Amino acid sequence: MMAGPTAVATERRTRVLHRSSRETPPVAVGGHGAWLVERGGREVLDASGGAAVSCLGHQHPRIVEAIRRQAGALCYAHTSFFTSEPAEALAEELVGGEPGGLVQAYFVSGGSEAVEAALKLARQYFVETGEPARSRIIARRQSYHGNTLGALSAGGNAWRRAPYAPLLSEAFSHVSPAFAYREQRDDEDEAGFVARLAAELEAEFRRLGPGNVAAFVAEPVVGATAGCVTAPPGYFRAVREICDRHGALLILDEVMCGMGRTGTRHAWEQEGIAPDIQAVAKGLGGGYQPIGAVLVSGRIVEAIEAGSGAFQHGHTYLAHPMACAAALEVQRVIREEDLLANVVAMGQRLEERLVERLGNHRHVGDMRGRGLFRGIELVRERGSKAPFDPALRLHARIKREAFARGLACYPAGGTADGRSGDHVLLAPPYIVTPAEIDLIVDRLGEAIDAAIAGLPAR
Ligand SMILES: Cc1ncc(COP(=O)(O)O)c(C=O)c1O
Numbered sequence: 001m002m003a004g005p006t007a008v009a010t011e012r013r014t015r016v017l018h019r020s021s022r023e024t025p026p027v028a029v030g031g032h033g034a035w036l037v038e039r040g041g042r043e044v045l046d047a048s049g050g051a052a053v054s055c056l057g058h059q060h061p062r063i064v065e066a067i068r069r070q071a072g073a074l075c076y077a078h079t080s081f082f083t084s085e086p087a088e089a090l091a092e093e094l095v096g097g098e099p100g101g102l103v104q105a106y107f108v109s110g111g112s113e114a115v116e117a118a119l120k121l122a123r124q125y126f127v128e129t130g131e132p133a134r135s136r137i138i139a140r141r142q143s144y145h146g147n148t149l150g151a152l153s154a155g156g157n158a159w160r161r162a163p164y165a166p167l168l169s170e171a172f173s174h175v176s177p178a179f180a181y182r183e184q185r186d187d188e189d190e191a192g193f194v195a196r197l198a199a200e201l202e203a204e205f206r207r208l209g210p211g212n213v214a215a216f217v218a219e220p221v222v223g224a225t226a227g228c229v230t231a232p233p234g235y236f237r238a239v240r241e242i243c244d245r246h247g248a249l250l251i252l253d254e255v256m257c258g259m260g261r262t263g264t265r266h267a268w269e270q271e272g273i274a275p276d277i278q279a280v281a282k283g284l285g286g287g288y289q290p291i292g293a294v295l296v297s298g299r300i301v302e303a304i305e306a307g308s309g310a311f312q313h314g315h316t317y318l319a320h321p322m323a324c325a326a327a328l329e330v331q332r333v334i335r336e337e338d339l340l341a342n343v344v345a346m347g348q349r350l351e352e353r354l355v356e357r358l359g360n361h362r363h364v365g366d367m368r369g370r371g372l373f374r375g376i377e378l379v380r381e382r383g384s385k386a387p388f389d390p391a392l393r394l395h396a397r398i399k400r401e402a403f404a405r406g407l408a409c410y411p412a413g414g415t416a417d418g419r420s421g422d423h424v425l426l427a428p429p430y431i432v433t434p435a436e437i438d439l440i441v442d443r444l445g446e447a448i449d450a451a452i453a454g455l456p457a458r
Contacts, residue, residue, distance in 0.1 A: 378448070
């Protein structure tokens with residue numbers, strides 16, 4: 001008799017290939033505001049919106065109703081035949097005012113797709129404008145741009161890249177991140193640090209041959225891989241100047257830090273510059289539907305109009321009407337209810353409470369971020385900034401301890417160099433209340449203490 005798959009199958013706890021094959025996570029069955037509800041009724045305070053996604057919290061009645069309305073009218077129409085009312089209205093909402101010279105929006109299904117499209121659009125721009133030699137992309141170490149192969153090639157996180165290295169494109173190279181806590185030298189002030197980073201980027205353009213570079217890509221505030229790292233003042237102005245001088249495009253990846261997360265709709269508004277191409281996702285649809293977008297500047301749109309007449313790209317679910325309808329309502333709620341004012345106010349409260357609770361903690365090396373996008377970096381020793389042994393997986397222990405206390409936060413490892421280092425990322429919803437901010441900090445403080453106390457004795 002054949003040893004059939006059924007013998008094995010009956011022993012499986014789940015048919016879903018989960019993130020970890022060692023455990024099946026609890027089942028989420030509901031939510032309200034900043035809270036998620038597990039089967040059985042336990043409520044978990046969602047302090048990170050998953051991975052900085054749920055900007056309006058859960059089950060917001062206006063978004064649920066907008067989805068219901070759109071489902072009743074039209075669920076899908078392929079973009080090679082039709083446009084849709086929600087897609088047109090969402091584009092108007094995002095780029096109707098031409099922020100920073102961005103004039104059109106291209107809708108995809110998530111962040112990685114947005115980054116892929118941004119990279120290809122940059123390349124096509126130079127094919128259209130008669131500079132086909134421009135095929136190189138410069139990105140930064142310790143960045144994350146997504147997990148599809150193009151986006152992963154752009155990303156500079158050693159651990160995420162390692163298993164797939166043979167598949168990654170050699171069109172990408174990486175310079176140092178603007179990560180002051182880890183990269184700024186003791187004998188250097190902020191201006192000196194910015195000047196050194198600018199010189200390194202300039203040198204990379206020269207090494208590649210400036211006429212060969214299509215774009216520089218960066219997250220204005222680095223999210224998942226480094227824990228809410230803001231750049232020092234002047235850094236992005238220097239980057240913009242170098243790209244302009246060499247005729248290359250600036251792509252900003254605001255998939256995580258954009259759409260209001262840092263207190264302005266776009267994080268670049270606080271840097272005094274604007275990109276040529278921008279990727280957004282997470283906070284665009286707030287998790288109500290999978291959606292991402294590429295926002296495109298006038299000169300790129302015009303080059304395609306004057307050239308081939310079409311962006312040579314596409315997916316089946318481009319500008320999905322359900323996704324666009326949900327994102328449109330998310331953006332309207334944020335604007336009409338002036339929620340960015342709450343992002344700024346609650347961001348300040350979160351910063352103050354974190355400083356009170358963890359500012360003198362012997363294992364907290366740095367706290368950083370902007371608005372409701374905050375990172376806490378853990379170190380074994382503050383003076384030397386030495387990280388914990390990565391084998392201890394402190395970040396995973398913190399996540400477990402926090403979850404046991406009814407707090408979902410987003411810890412990760414590899415903070416220092418892609419392999420060692422631990423941080424916790426917080427990204428509560430824009431509707432978070434002062435009491436919830438205090439609860440987040442209380443529970444996180446306890447979780448960090450418990451995780452460190454639980455480390456094996458050395
Ligand atoms: C900055 C950045 N870019 C791209 C991505 C990829 O987005 P997605 O996971 O939706 O594909 C992420 C996801 O965390 C991100 O943080």
